Amino acid sequence: MWGWRRCRARASGRGLEELRARRREREAVLRKARRQEQLVSKRLLREDPAAEGRQDGVEIVPDPLTEEEVLELLRGMQRGSEDRKRSLSRLRWALQNKETQQQFVRLDGSVRMLIGLFTSSLADMQMEAARCLHELSHSSDPAVAEACLPVTSYLLTYLSGHSVEFTELCLYTLGNLVVESEAVRKQLLPQGIIPALASCIQSPHEAVLEGLGYVLSQLLQAKEAPTEIVPLVLDSSLPQHMLRLVCSGLKSGTGAAVEFAWCLHYIICSHTANAILLSLGAMPALASLLLDLASEISQSTSEGLELLVCPVLRCLSNLLAEETVGCEVQIQDERLLVALFIILQCFFQEHPFIVQECLWLLNNLTADEPFFCSAVLTLDLLPALLQLLPCSQTVSVLAAVDFVSQGGQRALEQHRSTPELQERVRALLDMASQPAGASAVSTTHAALPALS
Helix, strand or coil: CCCCCCHHHHHHHCCHHHHHHHHHHHHHHHHCCCCCCCCCCCCCCCCCCCCCCEECCCCCCCCCCCCCHHHHHHHCCCCCHHHHHHHHHHHHHHHCCCCHHHHHHHCHHHHHHHHHHHHHHHHHHHHHHHHHHHHHHHCCCHHHHCCHHHHHHHHHHHHCCCHHHHHHHHHHHHHHHHHHHHHHHHHHHHHHHHHHHHHHHHCCCCHHHHHHHHHHHHCCCCCHHHHHHHHHHHHHHHHHHHHHHHHHHHHHHHHHHHHHHHHHHHHHCCCHHHHHHHHHHHHHHHHHHHHHHHHHHCCCCCCCCHHHHHHHHHHHHHHCCCCCCCCHHHHCCCCCHHHHHHHHHHHCCCCCHHHCCCCCHHHHCCCCHHHHHHHHHCCCHHHHHHHHHCCCCHHHHHHCHHHHCHHHHHHHHHHCCHHHHHHHHHHHHHHHHCCCCCCCCCCCCCCCCCCC
8 A cells, every 4th residue: 555644534022122123224224324425314213013003014104194183182192191191102103294293393382292291200101202202303304303402401311211211212312303403403512412421321231322322423423513512522431431332342232332433433533533532542442443353253254243344444544544643653563454354355245345444444554654564565465455456446556665665566576477466466566666756646635425
């Protein structure tokens, strides 16, 4: 590689377990979209998939309610407990329809009544009202999200609750509202969302941590994040806990680790926090995690691990792209190159996007760094590298002076007679013979499509 470092710009009983498994499958698709572009997405928790709303596994959207039908439900919510619960359940089902959502928030006092039930002391009523609010938070209409502004302080308060299911629901409702509305984000910051998340991140429950990672990742993708949100995150205990959860992902569950790895990626891409992350040991910690991931991949099934590998590669690449003194010294370990090539070999066919990510990191490791340049040659990784270079059009191939000084030209000469490598070797040798700087790539850290 031997070029300038490049920065990758920025690019969520048995029935419950089945639901969560299905949701994770959907979220896996969402996370994969982060490979190529910034992704903000809403997520929906529905706890009884076998009940109303599904037929033969296909989701059915209810017909819109008239204003009078919505009013009738509101009247039912003011009656005795059985009528109230029945009306809430019907409302939750009806709010899956966009027109009904809009109809509901337009009616005077409707959201206020729902919040009243959400803050009641009756647990079953509170949960049903929370599910109604969650359906509203999933709306694509910003007006619906802003109608939910009065509930944000209560959502934050209930993050310290004892019910995992209820806390998880509050988190995903918050995350959905954050996606849609800058007004919601501006209200949540002074209400203390960052301290609330910093407290919640110490939860022992994987479902809560994954939901928290979703909220934080949506906040960190906001356009105002570098100036208004990242500084608050850095002043909290969140970074050290995020780093801990990412690096323990193989032991404690990859769902939360994936979310927090993307959170770290967004923080790094803000270009305001890297000194702090380096002081927390982010570079050696992430490098060690990459070694563990390569070991796990080589010993067992790799299914799903690409979701964690991708943001970890991004974090390392972008930390190296920063001109921070001592950054490279923290990870001078040739095993990192071996790990990269194990990951390349494993994901080359099924997940070719990982090849580009690995090459990007390899480029940033070897740029102006004799240790890794030499290691590529002494570990005899050049033939494998030559096979992979056509997979990436964005990674610089060589800056010729450093390459020649490390004995790279002699290494290439050894492969001139290898039939499958001849064409690539010839092209690289021609490049290496050019005058210094003739084939240099731009040092601009271009803002490539963001990756969530």
